[in-house]
Amino acid sequence: MYGNGGGMGMWFIWPVMILVIVLVVVLLVRGSGGGANRGSGSAPPPGPGTGRTRAQEILDERYARGELTDEEYQDRLRQLRGDSDR
Template sequence: MYHWYGMGGHWWSWLGWLALLIIVVLIVYIIVKTLNSRSEFSSKKENSTTEALKILNERYARDEISEEEYLHRKETLTEDRTR
């Protein structure tokens, strides 16, 4: 039936399937990249907080800051900022 009246449409159907496959692959790629970027952001945030606490502990150990200032800064660094 594809070749009726000189219409050779058989290869067009393959292009449609190829286009659909490309669209599905792009959607999956976008979803994976989005999920990975969220987890990377979370781990970077944890790493920066850990590094800041390490520096704060070192400064307190060297007696560069008071206990009150240490506790205040530690509380500020560890509080949940997802609000």
């Protein structure tokens, strides 16, 4: 049907070509910053240079919910920052 049997190797070439195309697309998407490990529109988590830690975020949330008084909040904030002016 294919003359000299040239079509016999096509069963191998097409899947390889498709795999290469998919790999190139995945690498392009990751390189452009569209990877799935990014937050859904949220800011990156605070790091060492941002001045805010997860502990401070929790403290802020508890204060906002009214679980802490002003004095408790300020005292715990000083403890987190390492201020020891007692």
